[in-house]
Amino acid sequence: MSETSVICHCGSGKKVEDCCEPFLSGKAFPETAEQLMRSRYSAYVTLNVAYILETTAPKFRKYYSPKSILEWAANSTWISLEIVSSEEKRVKFIATYLDDQQQLTRHKEDSKFEKSGGRWYFVDGKTFD
Numbered sequence: 001m002s003e004t005s006v007i008c009h010c011g012s013g014k015k016v017e018d019c020c021e022p023f024l025s026g027k028a029f030p031e032t033a034e035q036l037m038r039s040r041y042s043a044y045v046t047l048n049v050a051y052i053l054e055t056t057a058p059k060f061r062k063y064y065s066p067k068s069i070l071e072w073a074a075n076s077t078w079i080s081l082e083i084v085s086s087e088e089k090r091v092k093f094i095a096t097y098l099d100d101q102q103q104l105t106r107h108k109e110d111s112k113f114e115k116s117g118g119r120w121y122f123v124d125g126k127t128f129d
């Protein structure tokens with residue numbers, strides 16, 4: 001009940017229940033790559049490692065360790081997500097956080113997504129300047 005007035009972590013300005021929460025809890029699936037991207041950011045903030053793995057394209061999951069995702073997410077202080085550009089299968093974003101040394105870090109990533117079986121998945125990303 002206390003969640004009802006919380007604004008979503010992803011920076012959309014919407015309430016969590018009208019934004020990423022239904023995706024994170026499995027009640028609904030993102031309809032766009034940007035929605036998936038936003039919900040994955042929210043998953044890092046809320047340490048929802050299962051969601052991060054589930055929304056990674058199955059053929060790439062083996063490259064990710066739940067333990068290292070959890071450690072990185074938990075040791076970072078998440079500040080903001082900024083969507084730089086959003087296309088059907090591609091989202092450029094800047095995630096700002098304090099790393100485990102309390103250094104302000106701006107992670108700039110150009111991410112690719114694909115839809116399979118009616119669901120969006122993260123494929124891979126590369127950093128940009």
Ligand SMILES: [Zn+2]
Nearest residue numbers: 008010019020
């Ligand atoms: Zn959101």
